[in-house]
Amino acid sequence: MPILPPKALLLAPMVELSHRPLRELIASFGSCDRYYTEMTSASGYLARSPFDRWFMDSEPAPERTVVQLYDSEVDPMAKAAARLVQERRDSGMPLGGIDANFGCSAPHIEKSGGGVSWMKDASRAASLIAALKAAAPGVPISAKLRLGYEESESALVDFCRALADAGADYLVIHPRLKNEKFRRLGRWSHVRAVAEAISIPVVGNGDVRSWERYRSAVDEYGGAGAMIGREAVRRPWFFALLRGKEADPGFEMEARVEETGLRMLSLIRELLPESFHKSRARRFFFYYCDNLSFGHHLRYAIQNSDRLDDIERLFKAYFDEVPAERVRMER
Ligand SMILES: Cc1cc2nc3c(=O)[nH]c(=O)nc-3n(C[C@H](O)[C@H](O)[C@H](O)COP(=O)(O)O)c2cc1C
Incomplete structure (x- = not known):
């Protein structure tokens, strides 16, 4: 290379x-x-x-x-x-x-x-x-x-x-x-x-x-x-x-915001030791919540969650409230 x-x-x-x-x-x-x-x-x-x-x-x-x-x-x-x-x-x-x-x-x-x-x-x-x-x-x-x-x-x-x-x-x-x-x-x-x-x-x-x-x-x-x-x-x-x-400068792509966040939680669960789960998930969602219009509430709740299951539940609940943000176009 x-x-x-x-x-x-x-x-x-x-x-x-x-x-x-x-x-x-x-x-x-x-x-x-x-x-x-x-x-x-x-x-x-x-x-x-x-x-x-x-x-x-x-x-x-x-x-x-x-x-x-x-x-x-x-x-x-x-x-x-x-x-x-x-x-x-x-x-x-x-x-x-x-x-x-x-x-x-x-x-x-x-x-x-x-x-x-x-x-x-x-x-x-x-x-x-x-x-x-x-x-x-x-x-x-x-x-x-x-x-x-x-x-x-x-x-x-x-x-x-x-x-x-x-x-x-x-x-x-x-x-x-x-x-x-x-x-x-x-x-x-x-x-x-x-x-x-x-x-x-x-x-x-x-x-x-x-x-x-x-x-x-x-x-x-x-x-x-x-x-x-x-x-x-x-x-x-x-x-x-x-x-x-x-x-192609006109390129655009679909960003699957909910699916990608859930995939990250699965990868953390699958590939990192349990003692890392909370800190890594909190750190990731600290930035990832910027994708969401009301992300500051979710970010705060996640920073106070201790378990991946709770973080997942909170994250999914956000999209039940704001389903339009599940997928967006990126240009
Ligand atoms: C949470 C966090 C951890 C970081 N850890 C390291 C590190 O381990 N080594 C390093 O050289 N820089 C580290 N940095 C600095 C980043 O590599 C990078 O220089 C900085 O975030 C600016 O780039 P960005 O604007 O694209 O984020 C860290 C930055 C952040 C936000």
Whole structure:
């Protein structure tokens, strides 16, 4: 497979969301080019944390699923990469790539030296990329980053160039500073600046919620593709819609809103351990309820439900009240 196909579509890594049920659901509409797993602690994996098999589960498309690792030190990251490669070799399961998390700004991760705090020191981050390349020969190595701590295009370009020189195969940039929340739109001009300055593919990420924004991510900002997070949860058919519109701008598709939500509940029940059910269903419906005109009431009720059966009952009851929202046309 190429490192990335042209105008690649990638599913973002999202804790409690980028799991196998979401990938299965997206794939049922026609897949995307790369799926990222949610971030997994390299040290935890080396210590054989019991939940990692769910975090790193790469079905239904392991050849295009990238495992995202985080840690505060080079050594555990490199050892985790080597072990992952060995395990995949032993089981015969392909590995779509390994990604280094340079973007997480959650306080407990950043303070311990992981996530975005790698962006404080370009040469240290580059040595991590070089160590991953050496530990996982032949496996695509990427890094997902933010803009860092202060807005400086030259510092960002230097940082990205150091990663490219160390052997990174491509980069994903979520163009927000360390502390910037979702309220403010990302600063996409920086994606363009990096894409123009370095020779490896650069993918933009953040707020791609429509066909127009996807087009501008690729055409206006020169990205090698777009990574999409929350919108792929709100609309698991979103990648299929973008692909359809690429082939024919007049493309439209039927979105089966009730059926898709119920399918997600079945997939969670079938594919995840019971201790994950409540948190994963709540997290999914937090975004999915945006599809519904009166979704805020349902969202609130679901966030207070402890059992999948109750969530299912609430979700079905919504459509008994508002049957017209079961299916809608997407353009
Ligand atoms: C609930 C949630 C969990 C996230 N977890 C991760 C993660 O594990 N690793 C990571 O690099 N980014 C993580 N992110 C950031 C997303 O990958 C992405 O950069 C961000 O949501 C912006 O993209 P979007 O506007 O398409 O959602 C997370 C975001 C959300 C909303």
